[in-house]
Amino acid sequence: DVKVTQSSRYLVKRTGEKVFLECVQDMDHENMFWYRQDPGLGLRLIYFSYDVKMKEKGDIPEGYSVSREKKERFSLILESASTNQTSMYLCASSGRGSGETQYFGPGTRLLVL
Amino acid sequence: AQSVTQPDIHITVSEGASLELRCNYSYGATPYLFWYVQSPGQGLQLLLKYFSGDTLVQGIKGFEAEFKRSQSSFNLRKPSVHWSDAAEYFCAVGARKNTNAGKSTFGDGTTLTVKP
Numbered sequence: 693d694v695k696v697t698q699s700s701r702y703l704v705k706r707t708g709e710k711v712f713l714e715c716v717q718d719m720d721h722e723n724m725f726w727y728r729q730d731p732g733l734g735l736r737l738i739y740f741s742y743d744v745k746m747k748e749k750g751d752i753p754e755g756y757s758v759s760r761e762k763k764e765r766f767s768l769i770l771e772s773a774s775t776n777q778t779s780m781y782l783c784a785s786s787g788r789g790s791g792e793t794q795y796f797g798p799g800t801r802l803l804v805l
Numbered sequence: 806a807q808s809v810t811q812p813d814i815h816i817t818v819s820e821g822a823s824l825e826l827r828c829n830y831s832y833g834a835t836p837y838l839f840w841y842v843q844s845p846g847q848g849l850q851l852l853l854k855y856f857s858g859d860t861l862v863q864g865i866k867g868f869e870a871e872f873k874r875s876q877s878s879f880n881l882r883k884p885s886v887h888w889s890d891a892a893e894y895f896c897a898v899g900a901r902k903n904t905n906a907g908k909s910t911f912g913d914g915t916t917l918t919v920k921p
Contacts, residue, residue: 696848723907732814734895734913735849742907782848786907791837791856791899794909796848 694719696797698783704803711770713800715783721795722788724766726750726758729780729799738781741766742788773804807832807898811912818886819920826881826915828870828896837899838879839909840870844892852894855879866890891919 699714717724723742727735727750737750739758747758755777759767766785770777781800786792808831818824830836837856841849853864860872870881879896893916897909 725908727911732913735911737908740908784849788907791854792907793839793851793854794841794849794907796841796850798846798848 694795696783696785696795698781698797698800700800701798702801702803704805705770705773706805707774709770709773709804711773711802711804713768713770713781713783713802715766715768715785715797716764717766717785717795718764719785719795720763721785722763723786723792724760725784725786725794726756726766726768727782727784728752729782735782738768773802775804778802778804807836807900807910809896809898809910809912811894811896811915813915814913815916815918817918817920820888821885824881824883824886824890824917826894826896826917828879828881828912829877830879830896830898831877832898832900835874837909838870838872839897839899840864840868840879840881841895841897841911842866842892843895843914849895852881886917886919888919888921891917893917 696717726738741747741760757769783797784794786794810829839854840852896912899909
């Protein structure tokens with residue numbers, strides 16, 4: 693059974709803190725994604741990685757960075773958390789080919805105070 | 806650039822009634838098309854996808870979708886809704902040729918409420 697896990701389901705952080713969100717997949721997928729989900733705005737792509745150490749900005753990368761040192765792990769970093777980064781964060785992975793299904797983790801709900 | 810529109814933000818149907826969720830896409834060629842479902846507090850799960858061939862696609866949980874090229878649509882249907890179908894539904898389009906193959910663009914979602 694395919695699995696994408698995220699390190700935390702809920703997180704509460706203070707403004708200005710550095711925040712790490714971890715995602716691990718066990719499907720040997722080349723592609724990994726970080727999305728942000730807000731009511732009425734759907735899923736917005738923050739960053740995309742198509743291989744180890746390779747990354748590409750998505751639609752809303754400002755205020756975020758990512759790290760992919762191993763194929764199975766993709767980390768999202770909030771360098772200095774702000775209240776407008778309070779959101780649900782979803783990680784996903786997929787194979788490399790066009791039209792591949794994305795497999796999602798359960799999400800991390802982040803509250804920045 | 807590809808895009809997806811889900812015109813209905815929220816739909817309410819009675820249990821046992823039929824359901825149709827609308828999805829319109831914009832893409833220069835025949836796209837890959839997906840429907841995902843997100844139950845409360847969960848990540849997204851694939852319901853079905855269209856690659857090519859038969860324009861009527863069967864998915865899990867009794868859902869189906871029909872690709873209509875002339876209307877740039879990929880509407881999701883279910884003949885009889887169950888209370889457990891209450892969730893948020895996302896339509897997505899993926900490019901056939903893309904230097905970053907595997908990326909998809911998602912619609913804003915449609916929230917389905919099921920009345921007893």
